[in-house]
Every structure is written in structure tokens, then in C-alpha cells.
Amino acid sequence: MSGSSVRSDALPDTVPHDAPPGLVVHKFGGTSLENAERIKNVSGLIALGSGHPVVVVSAMAGVTAQLAGLARNDPGEEEVEEALSEIGERHLTAAPLDAVDGASLATRVDEILAGVRVSLARTDFENPMAREDAIIAAGEDLSAELVTRALLADGVDATPLDARRLIRTDERFGSAVPDLEETDRLVRAEALPMIVEGRVPVIQGFIGSTTDERTTTLGRGGSDFTATLVAAPLSADEVVIWTDVSGIHTADPREVEGARAIREMGFEEAVELAYFGAGVVHVSAAKHAVSTNLPLRIRNSGAQEEVGTLVNPNQRGGAEFAAVAFKPAVVLVRVRAFPSAMAHGFLARVFAVLGAHQVPVDLVATSHSSTAFTIDREEDLTAVRDELSRFSEVEIIPDLATITVVGHGLLNEPGMEALAFWAVGKTPVHLISQASDVSLSFVVSEEDAPETVRRLHFSLIELRSDT
Ligand code: ADP
Ligand code: ASP
Ligand code: MG
Numbered sequence: 001m002s003g004s005s006v007r008s009d010a011l012p013d014t015v016p017h018d019a020p021p022g023l024v025v026h027k028f029g030g031t032s033l034e035n036a037e038r039i040k041n042v043s044g045l046i047a048l049g050s051g052h053p054v055v056v057v058s059a060m061a062g063v064t065a066q067l068a069g070l071a072r073n074d075p076g077e078e079e080v081e082e083a084l085s086e087i088g089e090r091h092l093t094a095a096p097l098d099a100v101d102g103a104s105l106a107t108r109v110d111e112i113l114a115g116v117r118v119s120l121a122r123t124d125f126e127n128p129m130a131r132e133d134a135i136i137a138a139g140e141d142l143s144a145e146l147v148t149r150a151l152l153a154d155g156v157d158a159t160p161l162d163a164r165r166l167i168r169t170d171e172r173f174g175s176a177v178p179d180l181e182e183t184d185r186l187v188r189a190e191a192l193p194m195i196v197e198g199r200v201p202v203i204q205g206f207i208g209s210t211t212d213e214r215t216t217t218l219g220r221g222g223s224d225f226t227a228t229l230v231a232a233p234l235s236a237d238e239v240v241i242w243t244d245v246s247g248i249h250t251a252d253p254r255e256v257e258g259a260r261a262i263r264e265m266g267f268e269e270a271v272e273l274a275y276f277g278a279g280v281v282h283v284s285a286a287k288h289a290v291s292t293n294l295p296l297r298i299r300n301s302g303a304q305e306e307v308g309t310l311v312n313p314n315q316r317g318g319a320e321f322a323a324v325a326f327k328p329a330v331v332l333v334r335v336r337a338f339p340s341a342m343a344h345g346f347l348a349r350v351f352a353v354l355g356a357h358q359v360p361v362d363l364v365a366t367s368h369s370s371t372a373f374t375i376d377r378e379e380d381l382t383a384v385r386d387e388l389s390r391f392s393e394v395e396i397i398p399d400l401a402t403i404t405v406v407g408h409g410l411l412n413e414p415g416m417e418a419l420a421f422w423a424v425g426k427t428p429v430h431l432i433s434q435a436s437d438v439s440l441s442f443v444v445s446e447e448d449a450p451e452t453v454r455r456l457h458f459s460l461i462e463l464r465s466d467t
Contacts, residue, residue, distance in 0.1 A: 026053055026240050055200060058143065144204045157199045166183060187230055205224070206226060267313045399445060402443050403441065
């Protein structure tokens with residue numbers, strides 16, 4: 001192949017560089033950037049590391065939610081100014097910088113916050129989500145500037161690289177889907193030359209842009225996905241997700257005292273755990289890592305001596321693997337066919353309605369003429385309910401949670417289901433689902449969920465590992 005075909009695009013199809021060995025993408029979550037001490041940990045670990053680091057950052061903890069509040073509630077000018085000056089102040093005090101770096105950060109912070117004011121005042125966005133994306137992206141814009149200055153202060157040749165120039169997406173504002181081919185090409189063309197020169201790109205997680213340069217976001221928690229989107233075309237050795245816990249645990253360590261870190265796991269369990277609520281890795285990141293054969297490591301930026309978890313894309317989990325995940329804010333929809341309706345074709349009709357309205361379904365259970373399924377609370381069900389009501393009775397039960405036991409070694413052990421049911425005990429269960437040998441899910445009320453998670457974890461994991 002000559003590779004000499006001329007494209008009309010500004011960027012070349014082929015890049016004059018190969019990815020250098022030792023390239024690692026480091027993604028820092030909001031909690032790793034929470035305050036001056038944590039930011040010092042971050043810049044220290046990049047400064048002392050070897051090879052070719054690429055840095056992807058989330059917004060500082062809480063900032064995305066704060067900006068989303070402004071976008072959604074449209075408070076008065078005074079409240080907006082108060083919130084923006086608080087956000088600005090937080091960034092300026094988070095990194096101990098010298099006068100030069102401090103002044104240059106202050107200028108950029110002012111510019112970014114001025115952009116938020118403009119977006120809040122604009123009335124010409126095509127829809128509210130497009131407006132919200134333009135506003136909340138400022139969280140990552142700010143943290144990327146902050147981390148760049150902190151790295152420079154520690155002697156790292158860091159340069160901000162705007163994610164809008166790399167992550168090309170469709171127009172589904174709020175949960176945009178990347179164009180992988182174009183994103184790969186842009187990442188190689190924009191980032192590789194910098195990396196080869198020994199510079200360290202600092203890229204905002206979570207955000208991207210459409211072909212006509214409108215800002216999009218990849219869905220809450222989407223910075224993990226950015227890290228894998230950047231790492232794959234650069235043939236990175238691995239992606240390190242730096243967070244506030246020392247790896248993926250057998251349950252959320254904030255909820256379950258006996259949870260312990262898992263040293264290594266296979267891709268299937270990682271995707272399943274992420275899907276069923278172990279928010280430590282975003283499900284799109286886990287899936288993308290699998291499909292691009294990218295090892296993922298989850299580590300604690302506040303406890304760098306801990307090895308964390310390696311998600312190995314070439315491995316299926318070992319027999320010893322087991323974990324319990326928990327996802328709140330779930331709604332159960334029960335659909336019963338009218339007696340007059342033909343049972344034949346009922347399920348196909350129900351799922352055709354859901355498909356037409358693009359409502360993603362998590363768990364499903366069915367009988368002869370009824371079905372029940374779970375969806376996320378944010379989904380707007382008005383139109384779906386109206387259409388289903390033409391041929392069935394529809395009941396919607398809110399404020400539920402799914403609890404999922406993951407681990408095919410565990411679930412293949414005879415008697416495990418009995419033990420799980422015993423652990424769930426008298427807690428009312430709205431739906432049970434086991435579609436594969438990897439996971440077993442229960443839907444319970446949000447209120448009952450934390451205690452049920454603890455009981456399942458205790459019976460299936462803590463007791464078992466003690467024997
Ligand atoms: P970040 O800001 O670094 O992206 P997240 O809040 O998205 O951090 O993810 C880290 C959090 O994930 C932890 O603080 C923990 O409470 C939660 N979590 C939920 N399930 C698990 C699990 N199985 N293992 C580890 N952490 C978990
Ligand atoms: N800042 C975004 C959020 O809060 C993205 C992320 O943290 O990954 O959802
Ligand atoms: Mg996260």
C-alpha cells in the first residue's frame with residue numbers, strides 16, 4: 001500500500017510516528033483531584049514515573065453536579081455568580097503554584113467561567129441537553145488546566161490537549177456515542193507527535209464534540225471511557241484508572257466493611273460488575289478495553305503502594321472470583337397482556353415498543369402473558385406507557401435497586417442459589433434474573449438494598465473465604 005491518497009480533511013490519515021513503547025494512559029477521577037494534597041499526589045506520581053504518560057482528567061469531585069444544577073434550575077444571576085466564583089476559587093486554591101503558573105491558571109479559569117456564563121444566557125441551543133453539555137464540560141476544562149499547571153510545577157512537560165479535537169461523537173447530547181474510526185485517527189494525528197517529542201498531553205475526560213464542533217458528553221462517569229478511547233489507538237501498554245479505592249473490591253467498600261480488593265479479574269466479570277453498578281469502572285470503558293484488548297488497572301492515587309486490580313482482557317475469571325454489585329435508582333415495569341390480546345407475539349410487541357423509543361432494559365423476567373423488566377429511573381416512560389397500555393395493563397414500581405452476584409466459578413457451585421436465597425431472607429424481592437452463569441440478580445427496594453448486599457456478601461463471599 002502506498003498510503004499516499006489525498007484526503008480533504010485537515011489531518012492526515014497516516015501519521016509519521018509509531019506509538020513509542022512504555023505508553024500508559026493515566027486517568028484521574030474527581031476524588032483524586034479533590035484538594036491540594038490529592039493533586040500533589042497526582043503530579044508526583046506522573047513526575048516520578050517512567051515511559052510516556054498520557055493524562056486524562058475528570059472534573060474535581062462535585063463540580064459536574066454543581067454545573068448541571070445551574071444548567072437545569074436556571075437560578076438568578078446572584079446565585080450563578082456565587083456558584084461560579086466558588087468553583088473558580090476551588091480550582092485556584094487546589095494547587096500550590098508559583099506566581100507565573102498561578103497567574104496563567106487564573107486567566108484560564110476566568111475564560112472558562114466566562115464561557116459558562118455565555119452558555120447559560122444563550123437561548124439558541126437545539127435542545128436542553130446540548131445546552132447542559134456545553135455548560136458541564138467546563139468542569140473537565142478547568143481541571144485539565146489545573147492539572148497541567150501542577151504537572152509543570154513538578155517539572156513535567158505537560159500540555160493541555162482539547163478532547164473536542166480527539167473524541168468525535170454523534171449528536172446524542174448527554175450520552176454521546178463516539179465514532180471510533182474517526183476518534184482513532186484524530187487521537188493518533190493529534191496526540192502522537194506530542195508524545196514522541198516527550199511531552200505529556202493532559203486531556204479532559206467525559207467530553208467530545210460533533211463534526212461541527214458542538215460540545216458533547218459521554219454520560220456521567222464517562223472519563224473512564226475517554227481513557228480507553230485515547231489508549232486504544234496509541235497502542236498503550238495499559239490504562240490506569242486512579243481513584244479513591246485500591247482496586248475493584250468484592251463489594252463497594254464504602255457499603256460493605258468486609259469487602260476486599262480483587263488482585264486480578266477477567267473481562268467478563270469486569271463488564272458485568274460495571275454494568276450492574278460497581279461504579280468504580282464505567283461500563284463503556286470496560287467494554288472498550290475488552291474489544292481493543294487493553295489491560296485496565298484500577299489503583300488508589302492516595303495509596304500508591306497498593307497494587308490495585310488488573311483487568312486482563314485475555315482472561316476469563318477464575319473459579320475463586322466472586323463479587324456483589326448494587327445499582328440504585330431502578331424502576332420496575334410490569335406488563336400484563338389484556339385477556340383479549342393474543343399471548344402469541346406479546347413479548348415481541350412489548351420489545352418493539354421499547355426498541356422504537358430506545359429505552360434500554362436491564363433485567364427481564366417473563367411468563368406466558370406477562371413480562372417485567374427494569375430500567376434506569378431517568379428514562380422518560382410516558383410514551384412507552386401509553387403505547388403499551390393499548391394492549392396490556394402496565395404497572396410501574398419506582399425506587400428499587402438491583403443487587404447482582406457476579407462470578408461464574410461461584411454460581412456454578414451446587415447449592416449457591418439456595419445460599420443466596422437464604423441470605424436474601426424475608427426481604428421482599430420484585431424480580432429475580434439469571435441469564436448466564438456469570439450473574440444472578442435480585443430487584444429489591446432501594447431501602448432494603450444496602451442490608452441485603454451486606455448479607456449476600458457475608459454469606460457468599462466472607463464466610464466462604466474463611467473456610
Ligand atoms: P472517580 O471519581 O475516581 O471516578 P468513582 O466514584 O466513579 O470515582 O468510583 C469510585 C467509587 O466506586 C468508590 O469510592 C466506591 O465507593 C465505588 N464502588 C462501587 N462498587 C465498587 C467495587 N466493587 N469496588 C470498588 N469500588 C466500588
Ligand atoms: N465529571 C463527570 C461526572 O461527574 C465525568 C467523570 O467523573 O468521569 O460524571
Ligand atoms: Mg468514575
